[in-house]
Amino acid sequence: MQIIATFEYSNFIEIAITELEEKGITAIYAVPLDLRKKEPRLLDSIHRADGLSFIDKGMIFAFMLATIGASKGFVWQGGPIIWGIVGAVLGFLLGVVLNWLIYLLKREKNQLQLKKGKRGDVVLIVTCEDHQVSVVEDILWDHRAFGLAITK
Incomplete structure (x- = not known):
């Protein structure tokens, strides 16, 4: 099973990864997202609108x-x-x-x-066994995950 979660980059994600490793889960993949480098366009086109x-x-x-x-x-x-x-x-x-x-x-x-x-934000992908899903889910929620998705 794979559990995908998003976090704000902080110490909480580091603590969550450490706790997961202590529980015996080693297939952990963390990807930091890049921040926007340019100012968004002010005027909309017919194919792209931001509600402004x-x-x-x-x-x-x-x-x-x-x-x-x-x-x-x-x-x-x-x-x-x-x-x-x-x-x-x-x-x-x-x-x-x-x-x-x-x-x-x-x-x-x-x-x-x-x-x-x-x-920025970090996407965390954890691969674990079926019986470990609830433990991983609890750890991620306890460490301030923004969102969580479970896939098979």
């Missing part, structure tokens, strides 16, 4: 300000069509700028957490 959108708030503000501009345009000089278009453009720009500022603030916060020296 800059125009969603822009469209909402464009709708709101276009409605207000069109209704006030009946009173103001220029008419409802002109003021509706002005409201839509201003609302869209306001929403995009607001989204951009929120993105910059979140990015600054995330960059503080994800400094270059941060440790």
